[in-house]
Amino acid sequence: MSEPSDSRGRAIAKVKPFLQELEAKPFWANLREHKLTAQRCKSCGKFFTYPPQGSCPHCLSTDYEWTTLSGKGKVYSFVSYHRAWHPSYEGKTPYNVSLVDLDEGPRLISNVIGCPYDQVKIGMNVEVVYEDHEEYTLPKFRPA
């Protein structure tokens, strides 16, 4: 199947998450119940990073469990999009995208919402909010 592409032949961005990804299915299922979860290794006790993967990035053990996180974290870095790369963002610029370091260790690329885009700061404390869509739920963050 050919992917849709833009005038320069580049893949067009998709705005829906890819819910079929095998290792990530629990992540998306838990979000439907408003739980932000990450894989935690039962051998070395460390948290995996995102995206989910089949074995522990620290010790390669395949023995892990999905663990509910506090949902609290800090902004590691952030940007403000002034250009819409996808039609669904037309008229919504500027908007924030942040690297959020969760207190338990894993980092997510997400949005800080609930404050003006130019008020986001590195080191800002944030907490998860759940944005429900028809088929999926996205974790986003607001100032804590």
Place this chain on the structure above:
Amino acid sequence: MGNISGKYAIVGVAETKVGKRPDASTHSLHLECIKACLDDAGLKASDVDGFITNQPLNDAHRSYAVRMSNMARMHPNYATDLALGGATPIAMVQNAVMAIEAGMANTVLCVHARKRGTPDPSPGNPIRHGDEHWEEPWGHFSAVANHAFAAQRHMHDFGTTSEDLAHVAVATRKHACMNGNATMRKPMTVADHQASRFICEPLRLFDCALESDGGGAVIVTSAERARDFPKKPVAILGMGQHHPHFSLMDAPSLTTLGGKNSSALAYKMAGLSPKDMNFAEIYDCFTITTMITLEDYGFCKKGEGKDFVKNGRIEIGGELPVNTHGGLLSQAHIEGMLHVTEAARQLRGNEVEPERQVKNAKAGIVSGHGGSLCMHASLILGAL
């Protein structure tokens, strides 16, 4: 294994006309480079027994190297295509050296073309970088933003400003204005840069590379054979790679990247240090990339890039001329292939416009950087 510094050399160099090439497909650009490079080295296609190419994003064929070598009726004993983003061109030269050192080939042609300035209708799927499905649902779509994250962090940690980054864009444009094969040849001032719009704040339009059509190629062989070629050979003195992460979600740092370890390996192989470099061709997909790489390569301390890039220091005639061809920012974006060809041409000594020739150039370093700031390759070239 002994040190192979100086044992291999570049004996053919070519680049296409760059910019908008609406009538040339990606593979046509590759073929154009192949022909020009063979001519430069005085070789026929049948003289080439090793062939390495990039894996183009928008001309998605598997086994691209075999497809391309066959189109030129080369039947190599060693072929591969590489996909290390902007680190690919340097990695191609490194693979060529390895193939010859291993006895699998004697004469290796490395070609990298890219078509992003005008459309290339292709039946294959465009290749994705990977992990976009963990970015796009939150509105994160672009390489600009990945580098804007790094710029924001550099600004936070070291006090760097947008105006500091402007000096990189201005110096690079100055060099492009001297290059007959550069896309952007209108002089730029710091004020012009500051007046350009934000694309992904804190990066502005003039912090960003061009989108281009074009390509480049080099031919690598042993230093022993190199002296028999028509043009002055350029020695391969040092090589390194380092890949510290894949996604920004597991990047250990946004302000020290793979270039630190990659350049250390290259300096060690060459037995040289930053002060021995007469020029540097630094991958400049964004101005912040140049600044971080200059720091990682040891030309200044971490965080001092903002001062290093000012007062003409990185301009031709300055302490360390950087991107003497105009770089990805102002010449063309061929994923760094033209950084390699420019370094080789500077060291040949008689190929670039006299006003942008680095005087008495004996050695220079080239950087390649790709993906989510995750891939890095370094190459030190010198007079043979």
